[in-house]
Amino acid sequence: MVITVRFAPSPTGFLHLGGLRTALYNYLFARKHDGQFLLRIEDTDQQRVVPSSIGDIINVLNWAGIKPDKGPFSQEDVPNYVQSARIKLYNEKANELLDKGLAYRCFCSTTRLDLLRREAIKNRSIPRYDNRCRHLTDKEVDEKLSSNARYAVRFRCEEQIISVDDLIFDETTFDLKNSEGDFVIIKSDSFPSYHLANVIDDHSMNVTHVLRGEEWLLSTPKHLMIYKAFGWEPPRFAHIPIILNEDGKKLSKRHQDLGVMNLKSRGFYPETIINYLILSAGGYEPKSPRMSTLEEIVENFDLTKINRARCKISHSKLKAFNRQAIKIKLEEDRKGFLSSLRDYLKQRFTSELINDETDEHLIFLFTESQGRYSNFGEFADEIGFVWTECQPSWSxxxxxxxxxxxxxxxxxxxxxxxxxxxxxxxxxxxxxxxxxxxxxxxxxxxxxxxxxxxxxxxxxxxxxxxxxxxxxxxxxxxxxxxxxxxxxxxxxxx
Structure with a gap:
């Protein structure tokens, strides 16, 4: 058996540190076991898709050095690794479940569903569908279909206890009696829900291990039910603890300062981010105080030693790591360092002014306060007076x-x-x-x-x-x- 894992982001904006960490762990696990690392784009929520995101995600992964073995890298690859190109497959599989009586059509309006949700919140209970359409007769269904009524497809979720044997959190038991109603697998726009699409894709792509964020642990029972309904062997699961911002809130696309491309543009190096993420969340213990290479991390990576506790991003530690990376670059790759610094400064100031700067003077300016700057942004903020005179406005x-x-x-x-x-x-x-x-x-x-x-x-x-x-x-x-x-x-x- 070839160990196969996947990183499956939604192309709804920039990739932040939490997403990159998930990709990193998948990459490390695949390389550790001489397996395959796939990139899959989960774009079934079409209203939130940002067209440039797929290219940005691929660029970030390549820049970080965690390149997937397969993914949507050409037009020919798209039908295999982009969910919106696989809609026909998902609907065919949903029809199989309908034919088996394991799913049913739901004609409830969004207005009714919103009322159910609000009523549950008002009564301080868990919002869940009341399974109303499960009890429609064949005649009632046919009448609604003949009138072209819109419908979703729901999976019949039976009351049961399901155990998830997680590689990080060990065995976790879920009692579905009061927590789950019948859940949607095909939305009314014919696009699949995440639950159906990710199961079908993982099975068809021969994924053996699913490494994803802790927030999906609660959904895993649904996925196991779908695997069982199709008669498929599920993969092993490993849910990685959530990464939080310094304020204790979950990272999101709103935290633009922690977008990987944003960090890259400000002069943070990939080795900085890789080392910071792996040392913050666990799974690897360095052999020396210097920063580790990806090859060294792969060699000593242990998925079972990932910390179960959620970790917070520490901006000060991230900056400290990058100061170390900058020091190494100045010693070992001064030409590359200067090229990156020039590119950044040209975006901040007049290109002609930066072109006129000699390498020696730029190095002088940067090293004048050696160790003071953790990235190009800090340097430009403080040394920008060299290229731009102040506009007087003081009292x-x-x-x-x-x-x-x-x-x-x-x-x-x-x-x-x-x-x-x-x-x-x-x-x-x-x-x-x-x-x-x-x-x-x-x-x-x-x-x-x-x-x-x-x-x-x-x-x-x-x-x-x-x-x-x-x-x-x-x-x-x-x-x-x-x-x-x-x-x-x-x-x-x-």
Whole structure:
């Protein structure tokens, strides 16, 4: 038997870290057992499909290095791995269940179903279908069909106890007496429900193990009933605990900051994300403190050691992992690092400005605060002043205590220029400015605030002395003088 697993996302938007983690575990399990890793697109909810999603999902998996062996990579592959191209098959199989009396047509309107749901919630009970159409006679069904009434197909769900032997959660028992009504397998638009389509696909694709999110554990009894109805041997199941955002909520397409392509564009590396996910959720213990390769993870991967507890995304830990990856890239692949950095900066700033930058200067800018940046976004946020002058918008009244703003700040600039020209070492520590302010009775903090505002228009960022060193004396002074002129004009107009 060839071990076969699948990653089956819905193309309803970007792939977030939770989805990538599911794909990763499927990939690791397949490689560990010399098996097959399939990509299947579950797009039966046509109203939510985002057309570009399939290509984006494939690109993310390829970028992360967890490439599927088979999937919808060509037009010829689509009928085998995209559910919307397999509608005929699902309806044929549903008809088999109808013929066997294991399913029936439901003519209930959406209005009636909504009322049932609301009534259940009002009575604090589990929303479930009341199986009304199960009891229609053949004559009643024929009359409705002859009048072209819309219908769904429901599976007859008998009251029973079902045990799920899960590879992560062990044996879990479900009592279906009060928790399940007859569930839909074909919707009124002739598209299958997830429950029917995924069972048929897993069987037809010879899937031996289903590794998916913990949220599907409650649906597994339904799937086992469908397997039994067709007389098929079910696969083994392993439900992976849900991954949560830092606020304790389940990840969703709303968490765009945790979209994999978003992280990629900001300079996060695939090895960062792979190592973070595997170490957060378990299944692998590294042999050394350095980041592991995919090959090393595969070799020591153990599905049964995945943590049962739900884990929260830690942005700080994710950033720490990427700082380590950046350090390695700077040492081992500086050319690739610079290429990726340039591409990002061109999206943020004028391409011509970035093209004019030398490799040496970009490396200087990035390593000037070595270890400070965990991704390109942080770097661009803090160093962006190099390529874009600030647009003055600060409140000028706060600088009235400095008196004649031009005279006081120009005297500070003259001092900085003098120290710069006379010093044999870099000037980035401005302690001499503090001494000067004390001697001339200037408010040192207000002076430094004015210098900072003239450069970046806010109070947060690199120390003023460090920005002086990065810009150089002439550019630093020019920008501060622009700040002086803005402040003078604003104060004069009030």
């Amino acid at each position: 000028c009244d706060q600088f009235i205590p400095l008196g004649d703003i031009e005279k006081s700040i120009e005297s500070v600039l003259n001092l900085i220029a003098k120290e710069w020209d006379s010093s044999e070492s870099r000037i980035d520590k401005l302690s001499f400015v503090k001494t000067f302010c004390s001697e001339n009775k200037f408010d040192y903090r207000l002076v430094m605030k004015f210098l900072r505002y003239s450069l970046v228009n806010h109070e947060i960022g690199l120390p003023v002395g460090q920005m002086l060193f990065i810009l150089g004396k002439e550019e630093f002074i020019r920008r501060v003088r622009n700040g002086i002129q803005y402040t003078k004009s604003q104060l004069a107009s009030t």
